[in-house]
Amino acid sequence: MLELALEVGQTAKPxxxxxxxxxxxxxxxxLGMLLVKKAVHxxxxxxxxxxxxxxxxxxxxxxxxxxxxxxxxxxxxxxxFLFILMLVGVDSSDSLTETIRGLRPIAITAAVGFGGLMIxxxxxxxxxxGAVGLAQANAEGNVEGLAQLxxxxxxxxxxxxxxxxxxxxxxxxVLAHRRRTSTRPTQRQLSINRFRGDSLGTAAGLxxxxxxxxxxxxxxxxxxxxxxxxxxxxNATLSARGDMLxxxxxxLSEVNTKVEEEK
Amino acid sequence: xxxSNYLYISALLFTIGAVGVVVRRNxxxxxxxxxxxxxxxxxxxxxxxxxxxxxxxxxxxxxxxxVAACEVVVGLAIIVTIYRSRRxxxxxxxxxxxx
Numbered sequence: 001m002l003e004l005a006l007e008v009g010q011t012a013k014p015x016x017x018x019x020x021x022x023x024x025x026x027x028x029x030x031l032g033m034l035l036v037k038k039a040v041h042x043x044x045x046x047x048x049x050x051x052x053x054x055x056x057x058x059x060x061x062x063x064x065x066x067x068x069x070x071x072x073x074x075x076x077x078x079x080x081f082l083f084i085l086m087l088v089g090v091d092s093s094d095s096l097t098e099t100i101r102g103l104r105p106i107a108i109t110a111a112v113g114f115g116g117l118m119i120x121x122x123x124x125x126x127x128x129x130g131a132v133g134l135a136q137a138n139a140e141g142n143v144e145g146l147a148q149l150x151x152x153x154x155x156x157x158x159x160x161x162x163x164x165x166x167x168x169x170x171x172x173x174v175l176a177h178r179r180r181t182s183t184r185p186t187q188r189q190l191s192i193n194r195f196r197g198d199s200l201g202t203a204a205g206l207x208x209x210x211x212x213x214x215x216x217x218x219x220x221x222x223x224x225x226x227x228x229x230x231x232x233x234x235n236a237t238l239s240a241r242g243d244m245l246x247x248x249x250x251x252l253s254e255v256n257t258k259v260e261e262e263k
Numbered sequence: 264x265x266x267s268n269y270l271y272i273s274a275l276l277f278t279i280g281a282v283g284v285v286v287r288r289n290x291x292x293x294x295x296x297x298x299x300x301x302x303x304x305x306x307x308x309x310x311x312x313x314x315x316x317x318x319x320x321x322x323x324x325x326x327x328x329x330v331a332a333c334e335v336v337v338g339l340a341i342i343v344t345i346y347r348s349r350r351x352x353x354x355x356x357x358x359x360x361x362x
Contacts, residue, residue, distance in 0.1 A: 027272065033296070034287065056306060057309050062321050065325065076332070081339070100355075118277070122271060127314065157326060171340065172340040176344070178347070
């Protein structure tokens with residue numbers, strides 16, 4: 001512990017300072033990812049962990065990977081996650097309640113076992129030498145070195161990976177494509193439906209929402225001449241979600257119309 | 264600084280990600296935990312590249328990133344498709360194959 005403090009205290013080792021500040025922060029953020037309730041918060045903590053990892057890469061002479069990490073992960077992948085979160089929305093699966101009994105203690109026990117095993121293995125493993133460092137390999141520049149490897153030794157995997165990318169893009173398009181199960185009604189068909197339907201009540205179009213002169217938001221039903229609310233004036237999605245407001249709040253008889261005397 | 268410190272933090276992040284995959288129910292959070300595990304493995308690759316003094320580890324991490332990007336694209340498309348038909352992103356609800 002004292003050695004650690006000494007190591008951190010030396011300004012000659014900025015990497016150690018960086019590591020002992022950012023490392024614990026990354027672990028705390030990763031733990032927070034498991035513990036926060038909302039998926040959006042998880043995504044933001046995840047983005048933080050990825051930025052910290054990018055800094056670690058750059059600190060370890062992997063400048064290209066560090067930049068790619070920021071561009072690809074915090075830029076593209078996390079944005080994709082946030083888009084999907086926006087599409088899917090919040091539902092009951094965000095809750096942290098345990099659905100399979102005893103799952104959590106088993107998972108934590110297994111994790112402690114696995115993590116302890118990994119860390120103790122790493123602690124016992126020795127190479128018999130220190131880290132070589134990348135000064136020689138990066139002599140011509142990190143990007144140049146990587147390119148030389150990618151287009152000589154790893155050219156075949158590189159090509160295979162490119163075909164994988166194309167397949168993934170195609171797969172996503174096929175999965176996201178939705179075929180219409182019914183034909184789209186034409187203007188003529190809509191018109192016929194309106195006038196040859198059960199009643200002519202909506203022939204002139206549906207009433208617009210809002211109690212006139214008191215409230216004109218889309219989530220308040222309009223009032224018919226006899227004072228009853230017109231349910232069809234509010235979008236079906238809003239009423240299905242239960243977001244329709246009660247029109248009574250805006251009823252004139254409920255509103256205080258007494259004029260206060262001026263002093 | 265000893266480079267193996269990075270390996271310890273990589274093991275910790277991998278373990279946290281694994282717990283998240285098992286414990287969380289929201290498919291998107293599960294997916295993010297998988298990403299965390301892949302990233303932890305990448306950190307190991309980069310660290311070993313530094314320890315060994317050659318760039319092969321960094322090339323491996325590069326390939327991992329590409330594969331992870333493919334996996335995210337297809338996985339999120341699957342999640343959206345399941346959500347569309349079942350109105351839920353919970354991994355517990357998608358047990359259609361069981362019956």
